[in-house]
Amino acid sequence: MKVRHKVLIVDDELHIRRLIHAALVRNDYAIVEAENAREAVEQLRAERPDIVLLDLGLPDRDGLELVPLFKQQSDTTLIVVSARDAIDQKVAALDLGADDYLTKPFDTDELLARVRVALRNRLTRDGGTLTLTVDDVTIDLVARAVTKAGRDVHLTPKEYAVLAQLARHPGRVITHNQIMAEVWPHEHEHHVEYLRVLVRTLRQKLETEPQQPRIICNELGIGYRLRQSGDAQAEPSTQPG
Known part of the structure; x- marks a missing residue:
């Protein structure tokens, strides 16, 4: 039986969640969603996703604060997907432990490519290559x-x-x-x-x-x-x- 990788989408904008959701479903990923930081933490613990796609501009907490929290609480791969395009924001997210950073607006093909790379990295790490x-x-x-x-x-x-x-x-x-x-x-x-x-x-x-x-x-x-x-x-x- 084929294993479906699980992706948690964390974004307060419904149309962005729908866009990402549709692209991932077409490529046979299992999807979990959260529209704020509180829901994101709950879903992380309950669903144990393989990958988290994290927006930084959340309504109840800055997404940057979630990066080290997520990395401490799970072995998930974390890709920041944010409209913040300043170099210092990207560096801060990566230094805090994010595995990748994609700037909005983005092409869904590029997003899917980043997800595939992230999954290969997980398999390489887990398999000890x-x-x-x-x-x-x-x-x-x-x-x-x-x-x-x-x-x-x-x-x-x-x-x-x-x-x-x-x-x-x-x-x-x-x-x-x-x-x-x-x-x-x-x-x-x-x-x-x-x-x-x-x-x-x-x-x-x-x-x-x-x-x-x-x-x-x-x-x-x-x-x-x-x-x-x-x-x-x-x-x-x-x-x-």
């Missing part, structure tokens, strides 16, 4: 080895630390702050330019065309994500920062 291949690059997190077209790639410890952090969450954006806190944990002051230089070097070693990166994708002003094989590249910026 520790080897990832993107194009001709293979990352083995157990052996701490990286190959390109079958040949070993030499990485410095910091280069490997960045790549491994991205590989542990393929398809998910990891913010500059999250990466720097892991790679430079004892630095009192983190400088994003250090990270940009390191990523440029990584791309020189891994990408076939470093100026048009297909493996390590830039989320402009936010962070980076490692593309999953089979996914169309989503590169918001033409600058490989």
